[in-house]
Amino acid sequence: xxxxxxxxxxxxxxxxxxxxxxxxxxxxxxxxxxxxxxxxxxxxxxxxxxxxxxxxxxxxxxxxxxx
Amino acid sequence: xxxxxxxxxxxxxxxxxxxxxxxxxxxxxxxxxxxxxxxxxxxxxxxxxxxxxxxxxxxxxxxxxxxxxxxxxxxxxxxxxxxxxxxxxxxxxxxxxxxxxxxxxxxxxxxxxxxxxxxxxxxxxxxxxxxxxxxxxxxxxxxxxxxxxxxxxxxxxxxxxxxxxxx
Numbered sequence: 116x117x118x119x120x121x122x123x124x125x126x127x128x129x130x131x132x133x134x135x136x137x138x139x140x141x142x143x144x145x146x147x148x149x150x151x152x153x154x155x156x157x158x159x160x161x162x163x164x165x166x167x168x169x170x171x172x173x174x175x176x177x178x179x180x181x182x
Numbered sequence: 183x184x185x186x187x188x189x190x191x192x193x194x195x196x197x198x199x200x201x202x203x204x205x206x207x208x209x210x211x212x213x214x215x216x217x218x219x220x221x222x223x224x225x226x227x228x229x230x231x232x233x234x235x236x237x238x239x240x241x242x243x244x245x246x247x248x249x250x251x252x253x254x255x256x257x258x259x260x261x262x263x264x265x266x267x268x269x270x271x272x273x274x275x276x277x278x279x280x281x282x283x284x285x286x287x288x289x290x291x292x293x294x295x296x297x298x299x300x301x302x303x304x305x306x307x308x309x310x311x312x313x314x315x316x317x318x319x320x321x322x323x324x325x326x327x328x329x330x331x332x333x334x335x336x337x338x339x340x341x342x343x344x345x346x347x348x349x
Contacts (some may be wrong), residue, residue: 126297136297138329158311176309178295179327
């Protein structure tokens, strides 16, 4: 899987915690696609904590559509 | 008035003038900083959040359409936009009207998540995750998970949508 992130935005932030949402565009190639690269867009919500002087990812949540 | 008193009064006037000048420079002489890659948000959290909330509310309205009220929708949502954006939106929306009405298509959009990409005192870029539910001619609904980059600029009466990029 190859991903690029044309959109990243801060959804909530404090000195020790932050939530950002990330919109990615990319391609996927696997057995189901019979090895050919197919376009995929994903939406993620990423939680971060500030520890030892740097931001670390504490959770990644896929944001699907609400059907 | 003695010479000494004149010197003291003159000095006081000079100090007051300098203090006034410094205060004026502090209040009006500094322009707000521009967003950069290192610091994309140069306004406070509350200002940024209120702009993102406006972007979310406006985008949900812009992308929720009904074949029953298409013209009213067009009139309502273009009032949320800058003149330039409204003109571009009308140009795009008018040719679509016939297809929407003929196919009896309605789309309901809700914002699943939102955040600020960059913000200054007069322009904000917001990233929105949009969930769309579309029905055509009373058939079963279809769903789409989209994302939108919405640019807002500060107008006389509040934030106005200046650009929307969807995917």
